[in-house]
Amino acid sequence: MDENRTIDPSCMDQPPVAIDIILQLDIFGIILYSVLTFMATISMLVYIEECWYIYQKVPAQKKSAIIWVNGAAPVIGTMSCLGMWIPRATMFTDMTSACYFAIVVFKFLVLMIEEVGGDEAFLQRAGKNKLRISTGPCCCCCPCLPHVPITRRSLFLLKLGSFQFALLKVVFTVLSIALWTNGNFEMADMRITGASIWINPGLGVLTIIALWPVAIMFMHLRTTLRSLKIIPKYAMYQLVLVLSQLQSAIINILALRGAIACTPPYSSRARGYLMSQQLLILEMFVITLVTRMLYRRQYDPLPENEPNDENTKIILSAENSDVA
Template sequence: SLSAGLDLPGRFLFATLTLMTLIAILVFIEEAVYIYRKIPSSKRSIIIWINAAAPVISTTSCIGMWVPRSTMFTDFTAGIFFAIVIHKFLMMMIKECGGQKVLLRRFENGHFTITTGPCCCCCLCLPRVPITRQTLFWLKVGTFQFAVFRPVLVFLSIVLWTNGNYVLYNVSPKGPALWISCFIGALTLFALWAVGIMFRKVRILLKCKNIIPKFALYQFIVILNHLQTTIINIFATQKIIPCAPPLSSTARGSYIAQQLLIMEMFLITVISRVIYRRKYHDLEPPECVAEEPGDKKQTP
């Protein structure tokens, strides 16, 4: 068994990381109870979903650490869950502004700046887009498509894997793993772009609701769960991370990624509890909200 093959430091590390995962789950449960009791019903489920991101990723990483053969499935589960969280974060920003109708009233003459990351941060010539019901709809589509297509692509990957056609770390152009990963990457960029556009517009208005630290935590989860894991897997595939018998390079890379994620998600869970528990002042009525200076300019 896995535990039998570990030395004393290895067992201590596994036990510590498992304990951190359990603590993260307990912290989240306690936070969910608090949110359920104290937060209005219109925001309750959204905030619980967002707070669940770090504990879920920590749990899937812990399962993958103890059961190495489940790594592909735990990664898929974490990816699907966080795809939904990205959409929920966009909806949270809209809810914090008072809902879609109130947001449209607040920014009646405003514009979205679409020259933001990760897609168009260098395209400074792009015009600003008026804030209308239609543009809000397309921002929602930008995140919702990821929440829909990510599970579909995961299901396709599992079907191909059961047929022996899908190998997780096979980056050959002839294999489906590379193309599925590229497609998921493109969908991810569009979803993150939609969230970035909305955040850039509401960050000043929602400063009193600590939206900047909340967005920072969300960004940390994106970077750690996607970019960090991808970099480690590339290093492992290229044998930059050496093998350590009985672990191959790819297996050792997975262990490193999972162990790092458990520690990082534990910290994010604790910090999220502090940030989301604060009491915030209500926003001013829409009529009292001043326009941003840039919104008074004509769109080129």
């Protein structure tokens, strides 16, 4: 029986072109695609309105960082919508979203520093304190690591750690596209001779290195910036990271292994991409609305220096050891 079973040619073919999708949509498909497209459009309109508010109400030094961070969810949602309608462009839409988020990682670090008042104000407020570097995603299992003094050099290294990802992600994306046009790059090619098996793990390492400085800075400033809702802002930033990177990777791996059934005109892999994009549109729509509420506020100056939890613990432990 298995030998006589035929496989639909579309299950072995490339993703369909946009016109084929439109012609084969049923009533449910029309409603689903219309609702998801509406969500992506509303997300972008909300973001544009938020940019106008930020341009008029926010101090100049914070505008760029806030606009970049706010744009993570609507940009990813819009690119997912484009990939949903044009499946053959999925690689390019995913790379565009990933490049944008790489810049957002660096901009979120800059945003936390600017919320304190900039580099000089941060060094003045926290110059006598120390940074706890035993945090995720690199060293959360190494609590014995020493605390690092806050200096211009350490601040520069933190920024460099995140900036390298924003720069190298764009470089590797351009390289991947160039290799793809030459027939040397394929996302599903896991052979040792394929370019994807070398580029993607390298980008994974760069991602972890870039997330580490952001986590270090957040752990240091979470008490100081609590009144500015930095904890839910950081949670939204992390949620975008998990959904756009980890969730998509899991679905795509399942599709590559054949765990997601082929449904003509979509192959198993193309259907996995489609499911990932449809989920992202819905999730990014919700995150866009939540992010708008978090960032739409009056930007008043911070109060005077406040003790940092981590450094308070260091001081108390030192005093206790002296008494002993």
